[in-house]
Structure formats: structure tokens, C-alpha cells
Amino acid sequence: MTAFPPVPRAEGVAAPLLRANVDTDAIIPSREIKGVGKTGLADGLFAAWRYTDPVARVADPGFVLNDPRYAHAPILLTGENFGCGSSREHAVWALHEYGVRAVIAPSFAPIFRGNCIRNGIIPVMLAEPIVRAIAAAEGLIAVDLIARRVEAGDASYPFEIDAEARAMLAEGLDGIDLTMRHRDAIAAFHAADRAARPWIYLRPQP
Amino acid sequence: MPEPRTLFDKLWEQHRIAHLDGEDLIAIDRVFLHERTGAVALRSLAASGRRVADPARVFAVTDHIVDTRPGRTGTLMPGGDAFLSATREETRAAGIRLFDVDDPDQGIVHVISPELAIVLPGTTLVCPDSHTCSQGALGALAWGIGSTEAEHAMATGTLRLARPKTTRVTFDGVLAPGVTAKDMALTLIARFGAGGGQGHAIEFAGPAVRALDIEARLTLCNMATEFAAMSGFVAPDAKTIAYLEGRRYAPTGADWDAAVAAWRDLVSDEGARFDREIGIDAADIAPMVSWGISPQSAVCVDDAVPELPDSGLGVEGYARALDYMGIAAGDRLTQLPIDVAFIGSCTNSRLSDLRRAAAIVAGRNVAPGVKALVVPGSSAVRRAAEAEGLDRIFTDAGFEWRMSGCSLCFYAGGEGFAPGSRVLSSTNRNFEGRQGPGVRTHIASPETVAASALAGHIADPRTVSR
Numbered sequence: 001m002t003a004f005p006p007v008p009r010a011e012g013v014a015a016p017l018l019r020a021n022v023d024t025d026a027i028i029p030s031r032e033i034k035g036v037g038k039t040g041l042a043d044g045l046f047a048a049w050r051y052t053d054p055v056a057r058v059a060d061p062g063f064v065l066n067d068p069r070y071a072h073a074p075i076l077l078t079g080e081n082f083g084c085g086s087s088r089e090h091a092v093w094a095l096h097e098y099g100v101r102a103v104i105a106p107s108f109a110p111i112f113r114g115n116c117i118r119n120g121i122i123p124v125m126l127a128e129p130i131v132r133a134i135a136a137a138e139g140l141i142a143v144d145l146i147a148r149r150v151e152a153g154d155a156s157y158p159f160e161i162d163a164e165a166r167a168m169l170a171e172g173l174d175g176i177d178l179t180m181r182h183r184d185a186i187a188a189f190h191a192a193d194r195a196a197r198p199w200i201y202l203r204p205q206p
Numbered sequence: 207m208p209e210p211r212t213l214f215d216k217l218w219e220q221h222r223i224a225h226l227d228g229e230d231l232i233a234i235d236r237v238f239l240h241e242r243t244g245a246v247a248l249r250s251l252a253a254s255g256r257r258v259a260d261p262a263r264v265f266a267v268t269d270h271i272v273d274t275r276p277g278r279t280g281t282l283m284p285g286g287d288a289f290l291s292a293t294r295e296e297t298r299a300a301g302i303r304l305f306d307v308d309d310p311d312q313g314i315v316h317v318i319s320p321e322l323a324i325v326l327p328g329t330t331l332v333c334p335d336s337h338t339c340s341q342g343a344l345g346a347l348a349w350g351i352g353s354t355e356a357e358h359a360m361a362t363g364t365l366r367l368a369r370p371k372t373t374r375v376t377f378d379g380v381l382a383p384g385v386t387a388k389d390m391a392l393t394l395i396a397r398f399g400a401g402g403g404q405g406h407a408i409e410f411a412g413p414a415v416r417a418l419d420i421e422a423r424l425t426l427c428n429m430a431t432e433f434a435a436m437s438g439f440v441a442p443d444a445k446t447i448a449y450l451e452g453r454r455y456a457p458t459g460a461d462w463d464a465a466v467a468a469w470r471d472l473v474s475d476e477g478a479r480f481d482r483e484i485g486i487d488a489a490d491i492a493p494m495v496s497w498g499i500s501p502q503s504a505v506c507v508d509d510a511v512p513e514l515p516d517s518g519l520g521v522e523g524y525a526r527a528l529d530y531m532g533i534a535a536g537d538r539l540t541q542l543p544i545d546v547a548f549i550g551s552c553t554n555s556r557l558s559d560l561r562r563a564a565a566i567v568a569g570r571n572v573a574p575g576v577k578a579l580v581v582p583g584s585s586a587v588r589r590a591a592e593a594e595g596l597d598r599i600f601t602d603a604g605f606e607w608r609m610s611g612c613s614l615c616f617y618a619g620g621e622g623f624a625p626g627s628r629v630l631s632s633t634n635r636n637f638e639g640r641q642g643p644g645v646r647t648h649i650a651s652p653e654t655v656a657a658s659a660l661a662g663h664i665a666d667p668r669t670v671s672r
Contacts, residue, residue, distance in 0.1 A: 003354075020523055021400050021500045025637045031619040034285045036245050036292040038353075048639045081401035081434055085637060086616075087336040088243060089352035107404050110370075110436050111336055115352035162228030162368055175354070176256065179362045182224050182231055186364060189223045189233055199457035199465045200235050200329065202262040204301070 004120035006172035010101035010143040014152075015064050015073035016135040022078055023085030024112065028094040029054070030086075041094035065098075072099040075143060077135050079105060080128065083112025092119045102143040104131055104150065117165045118175060124150060124159050145170050210475035213441050214372045214407045217347040217472070221330050229366045234359045236263055236324060238333040239302070240315050241293040242270040247334060247356040248296035258360045261301035265324055268293060269314045271618050272307050274581050274608040280307065282620030300360075311454075313584020313610045316340040316552040320424060321586055323453035327442035327469040332359055337552045337634065339430040342439030343423035345446055345472050347407070349437040370436040371481035373406040374474070377414035379488040384668040386562070387422040388554060388632070388651040390414070391429035392494035392504040393486060399518065400502040403435030406482065409474060410440050414488035420449040421556040428553045432501040432634055441473045493667055495539055495650040496636045498527035503636075507654060507666045511537045530638050531646050532626070539648075539664045545627035547572070547659030548641075550581030550608070551615040554632035554652045560591050563656040564599040566670050572604035573662025577623075579606040581613040605659070617642035630658045 032044025032054075047054040050063050059066045065073070076095070082105040083091060092115040095103070102122040116123040122145050126134075134141060137152040144150070145166060150157045167173060179186075194201050211219075224231040239247065244266050251258070258264055271286045272278065280290060290307070297304040305312045311322060316337055319325045327345030332338060334356045341348035351359065359365050377390060395402065408430055410423070418426065423440045430438025440446075447466055450456045457465045474480075492506040502518060505511075513535045517524045528534060533542065549555065549563055560580065572578045580600050582588040588610050591597055597607045614621065615633040617640070623629055625644030632655050633640075636647040650658075653667035660670065 019526075020520070021502075023635075023637045025616070025635070025640055029639055030616050033242075033618075036249065036288050038246065038250070048643065054643065081404065084400060084432075084434055085336065085635060087334055087350040087352055089246075089334070089354060092352070107401055107434075109434055110404070111350050111352060111431075114355060118352065118354040164227050164229045164366060164368075167227075175358050175366060176254075176361050179231065179358065179364055179366060182364075185224050185231070186233075186362065190363065193233065197328075197465075197468065199326070199461040200263075201260075202455065204262045204303075 003118065003174040004172050006170055007101050007120050007122055008146050008170045010074050010122055012074040012140055013070060014075035014077045014104070014134060014141040015070035016077045017064050018077065018079055018132070018135060020079035021081045021084055024083055024088050024091040025085050027083065027091035028088065033088070033090050038093045039097065041090055042097035045094040045098045074099055074101045075141050076100050076103045077131055078103060080107045082108050084109040087111045089115045089119070092116055092121055096121055104134060104143070106131060117168055120169065120172065122169055126150065126157055126159055130157050210478040212372050212474045212478040212480060213409055213439070213472055215478070217328065217330070218369060220328070223364060226366060229368050231364050232330060232367050234332055234363055234365055235329040236331040237356060237359050238315050238319055238324065238331065239264065239266040239356065240270050240333070240335060241268045241289045243334040243353050244356070245289060245292035245296050247353040247360070248300055249292065250353070251357045251361060252296065252299065256361045258300045258302065259363045264302045264360055266293060266297045266302050267305040267312060267315050267318060268307050270612045272611040274611045274613040276609060278307065278609050283618045284620060286618070286620065310585055313586065314552045314555065314612055316424070316428065317556060317583035317587065320344055320420070321453065321584060323450045323456035326450065326456070326465065327446060327472050332356070332365065336431040337428050339435070339437040340424050340428035340552055342427040342430070342437050343420060344450070345439060345442030345469065347437060347439060350431060370407045371405055373403065373408045373482040373484060374480045375408055375410050375484045375486065376412035377410070377486050377488045378412050379414055380417070381414055381488045381491060384653060385491050385493055386651045386653065387418055387425040389491050389494045390488065391426050392496070392501065393491045395429065395433050395501045396494065396504045398433070398484065400432060400500045401434045403430065403433035406435050408433070408435045408438040410438055415440055416443065419558060420445055421558045424556065425553055429501070429634055442469050493651060493654050495654060495664060496648050497531065497533060497539060499530050499636055499638050501634070501636060501649065503527060505539070507539055507650070507664065509539065511535050511539065540666060541663060542628060543663045544576060544630050544658055546623050546629040547576055547578040547655050548614055548629055548631045548633065549579070549652050549655050550583070550613050551633040552583065553634045555581060555583030555587065557587050557590050559632070559652045560587070560596050563652040564596045566653055566656040566667060567603045567605070567660065568599050570603055570660050572659045576659055576662055578604060578659040579608060581608040582610045584610045614641055616640055617645070630655045630664060
């Protein structure tokens with residue numbers, strides 16, 4: 001089974017949100033997480049920045065995603081340490097629901113990056129001058145996960161991503177299914193570990 | 207002669223089940239859930255027809271959105287009841303122990319997990335909460351994950367992880383009086399940036415770390431996520447073992463003896479190589495307070511708001527921070543009047559935090575117009591504090607004394623502070639809107655918050671005699 005639509009490639013406009021340390025509170029404020037689920041979040045994406053009045057949803061014309069050129073951009077360009085703060089996966093669910101399929105940043109907070117890979121958003125790490133060059137390029141941008149390359153105008157920028165992450169994103173693989181291929185190794189580990197560290201294996205208690 | 211290994215190497219290798227392509231498959235010993243994200247993970251897991259592999263090693267708590275006013279029954283957050291009821295239903299169906307609102311062991315996940323010895327040295331422990339790294343203080347490898355990873359950990363007993371690099375942060379020397387673990391963490395982040403620990407697992411070491419008690423080590427490790435590290439931890443020692451002995455989920459009898467023997471090896475070997483070493487002299491650390499909207503924007507409480515070149519921020523980020531915080535370059539932090547003083551959160555809400563704050567507050571009064579509140583990190587902390595009269599010290603001074611929970615560390619709706627209000631907070635995050643729309647949060651130690659509550663402006667705790 002696939003966990004999400006595969007993203008071997010993301011293509012389209014790239015919205016420049018060139019700030020460092022964009023935290024998950026900014027991506028989706030806690031008060032915008034209204035239900036016990038993974039959907040209904042796109043409207044609250046960047047709520048504190050996107051709206052002058054988040055309750056009445058009055059759009060702030062100064063915010064990049066309110067610029068008609070960048071509405072529902074599939075690619076986001078941003079600053080270092082993107083996705084820092086709370087581990088809330090809602091940040092990635094909100095971005096995905098909004099239409100984002102790749103985020104290009106000099107660096108990512110680790111939990112956020114892991115959440116991207118498990119939900120069909122390609123986290124592309126490129127040096128800050130390159131991110132700025134891409135932001136300055138005219139026209140459509142492509143993130144080619146298979147070739148590990150960002151194409152912007154006449155330029156092409158290679159990026160690194162580990163093989164497992166690339167496979168999960170490109171094929172929409174479900175991590176649990178993937179891991180269950182190692183079922184025997186897991187069982188063998190636990191059998192040996194239970195003998196070595198019996199205190200780890202709790203019995204149900206009140 | 208075996209190659210010397212770091213503590214991280216030992217923890218990682220002991221839990222590695224398989225090498226994958228670019229990642230390792232790591233055994234997960236403990237999973238802890240809370241109602242804000244745990245119910246989503248459990249629902250999704252059940253919906254995919256999977257089950258929790260070993261429910262006895264999974265725990266859950268209600269902490270994030272529970273009301274903390276005396277006499278509470280549920281939550282003030284609009285729609286919050288759905289999170290509480292889903293957590294109850296899903297944990298019951300999965301056979302997971304839930305510490306609910308009225309449970310005597312209820313509290314913030316990273317406070318109660320050590321209290322109950324759910325976290326142990328040498329364990330891998332994960333929770334869909336970024337401050338899970340706090341629990342590295344017990345000599346565990348503990349880190350925050352997303353909901354999907356929580357599903358994975360529960361269904362398979364494992365996680366797929368790229369191996370991080372290692373940093374050792376050595377605090378030499380001795381802390382001055384009135385300077386705490388919170389100030390150590392803020393100093394590290396201010397010097398090396400909020401992204402400074404990216405891609406690294408961090409061992410906190412050195413005499414100033416060994417001198418910290420377990421609760422202070424929890425505070426130090428709590429802030430590792432604000433440094434963008436995968437986790438932070440401290441090698442277990444005699445203090446760790448003494449802290450855990452006899453606690454609810456700690457091993458007993460022969461298991462305890464075997465565990466203690468195993469824990470003695472959980473140290474970085476002499477000569478072990480780290481990818482990076484950072485050294486900080488503890489004697490150079492002063493009480494810290496943040497001025498901006500990232501934990502890296504912190505300075506000594508006696509200092510002024512820095513100029514742009516000293517801020518470590520770009521032109522736009524610096525302007526944004528000043529504008530949001532309603533301050534200007536050169537403003538003395540101790541001249542900023544405050545509206546709120548908040549003591550609580552997984553960073554600084556343990557008994558020792560409350561004792562130190564109470565020592566400053568005792569016999570004095572909160573400044574007129576300041577709303578001050580203390581939210582104990584757990585019901586056990588609350589009871590212990592009441593048994594020694596700390597609640598009376600706070601309430602006599604004009605503080606509110608609350609029930610345990612995450613409370614106003616963040617704003618989820620229902621209860622909040624006025625837009626534009628200036629909050630001195632013992633929490634870990636000063637992000638825009640973190641404690642409510644437009645709210646200006648300065649993070650500091652509990653003693654700095656207490657001193658400021660009395661003064662009515664940001665104040666240096668060293669100037670308040672005890």
C-alpha cells in the first residue's frame with residue numbers, strides 16, 4: 001500500500017519565504033489544530049502571517065502566499081532551520097494539503113524533515129546563496145528527486161538525499177510495510193535483548 | 207584493545223537491528239503519547255488495521271490542553287474535548303496505560319516519565335513531542351518524533367533513522383550563585399545559534415553538568431531541541447541511579463542489580479572521538495533572558511537589546527524581532543515592564559524549580575498589575591510543593607497556584623494573555639504567537655521570572671536577597 005501520492009518530481013512556481021527559523025507554530029498555530037485528524041488544516045497554514053485577522057480570515061496582502069503568483073505554490077523556498085519547534089506533524093499535513101510538494105531550504109529541523117519524508121514533501125537542502133538564486137530565477141522550477149537536482153531557468157543544482165528517504169518519497173512507500181520486511185531480524189533482536197535486558201520488557205501494570 | 211566509543215555509539219549500537227540503505231533500523235524501548243498528537247497516531251494505526259506490538263511499553267498522558275485551574279474537569283480549549291475523549295477511547299482499545307486528568311500521577315509527559323522511572327538509562331524513548339529530549343538527562347536516548355513515526359514505533363517496535371553526528375558540549379568550572387541549567391542552555395544556543403546542533407546528538411559533559419542534580423539536567427537536555435539537535439543526554443551516574451531507585455516502573459530485585467551493572471558502562475570511553483567538541487566555562491555564564499523571537503536571541507539579563515551586527519540575525523529578521531517584541535536596540539532589558547510572570551512547562555516546573563523561585567518570592571509581593579502564575583509540572587510535584595508550604599508562599603505573594611499541565615506554555619485557545627502583553631516565562635519558546643496572538647514572550651529561569659514578578663519589570667535574580 002502507498003502512504004501518500006508518490007513525488008518523484010515537483011514542478012511549478014516556488015514561493016519565496018526567505019526567513020530563518022520558521023517554526024511549526026508559525027506553519028500551523030496550535031489554535032488552528034481543531035480536530036483529531038490529519039485534514040482540514042490548509043486554511044490555517046501560516047495563519048498568523050497570512051491573515052491580518054486570523055479569526056475572520058482577512059488576508060494580509062503583504063504575505064507571499066497571498067500574492068496571486070504564489071497561491072498554492074507546489075514549492076516553497078525558505079531559510080535555515082525550517083520547521084523548528086514543536087514536533088506537530090500537522091505542519092507537514094497543512095503544507096501538503098495546501099499543495100506544497102517540495103521545500104527548499106539551507107537546513108531543516110530534524111523532526112520536521114522526517115515528517116516531510118513520511119508525507120510526500122521533498123525536503124531539499126541547498127546552500128543559502130543557491131536558494132536565493134532560485135528565488136531570483138524567472139519561471140517554473142522543478143525538483144527532480146530521481147536525478148537529485150533542482151532545475152531553475154538555465155541552472156541546475158544537485159542536492160543530496162539518502163537512498164531510503166528518496167525511495168519512500170518517489171514510490172510513496174509506507175514505512176511500516178517497509179520495516180516489516182525485516183520482521184525476522186526484529187524478532188531475533190527482541191529475543192536476544194529480552195535475555196540481556198529483561199528490565200526493558202514491562203508487564204502490563206496498573 | 208577495543209576502539210573507544212562514545213556514549214552515543216553504545217546506545218545506538220545496542221539498539222541497532224539492521225543496516226538499511228542510508229539508515230539504520232533502531233529498536234525503540236518506550237513510546238509515550240499525549241492527547242494532542244497521540245490520539246491521531248492511534249486512530250490512524252487502527253484505521254490501517256495494525257496494532258500496537260507491545261502495549262505494556264507504551265504510555266499516554268493528558269497534559270497539553272487540560273485546564274490547569276483548580277477544580278478542573280477537562281479542557282478550556284474549544285473543541286478540546288474531542289482530543290481528550292479520542293485519547294481515552296484509543297488508549298483503552300489499544301491496552302495502553304493512560305494517566306488521565308484526575309490520575310494522581312498525571313502531569314507533563316517529560317516530568318512524569320522520569321518521576322515514574324518510565325525512562326531508564328540506556329533506553330530508547332520516543333514521543334510525538336519535540337521536548338522528549340529532556341529525558342536524555344537520565345542517560346537515555348530520547349527524542350521527539352512525528353505522529354507517523356509514533357505509529358511506526360508502536361506497530362514495529364522500531365524506527366528507521368539516519369545516524370546523527372555527535373557533539374560533546376563540555377561545561378567546565380562552576381556556576382555562580384543564581385545561575386542555573388536554563389542559563390547554561392540559553393548560553394549555548396545564543397553562542398552557536400538555534401540551528402547550531404543540527405544533525406547532531408549531543409552529550410552534555412564536564413564538571414558543571416555532573417554537579418547538576420537530575421532535575422536541572424532535565425532542564426538542560428530539554429533545550430537541546432531549541433538547538434535543533436536530534437537529542438541531548440547526560441551519562442548516568444550515582445545521582446541517576448539514586449534518583450530512579452524505588453520508583454514505580456523501575457526494575458526491582460535481580461533485574462535492578464543487573465540494570466545498574468549495565469548502566470555503569472554507559473559513559474563515553476576515554477579517548478572516544480566526537481564529530482565536534484564545544485567547550486564553555488560555566489563561570490562565564492550569567493542569568494540569561496531572551497529579547498527576540500528565537501531562543502538564540504538571548505543575552506545576560508543585565509545587558510541591552512543588541513545592535514544589528516551583534517544580533518546574529520539578518521537585517522529583516524532583526525527588524526522583525528524588534529517590531530514584534532516592541533523594543534529597540536539599546537533598551538536595557540531590566541527596564542522593560544512586564545504584564546505576566548509564568549512559571550511552568552516541561553523545562554522548569556519541577557520541585558527544585560519551584561523551591562528556588564519560592565526562595566525569592568518568600569515574604570514579598572507581586573508588583574501591582576502583574577498577573578503571576580505557577581503551574582507545577584505534575585500532580586506529584588504539586589502535592590510535594592504543598593506539603594512543604596510552597597503554594598502558600600506563592601499565593602501569599604499574589605501568584606495563582608494551578609493544577610499540573612502544559613498550560614500557557616503555548617496558546618491553544620480558551621485561555622490566553624492579551625495581545626501585546628509582555629510575558630516573562632520559564633518555558634522554552636519565545637516564538638511569535640507562541641503564548642497567544644501578539645503576545646511577547648521572554649524566556650528565562652524560574653528565579654529570573656520570580657524576581658521580575660516582584661519588580662514589575664525584567665529583573666536580575668541576583669539583586670534579590672534571599
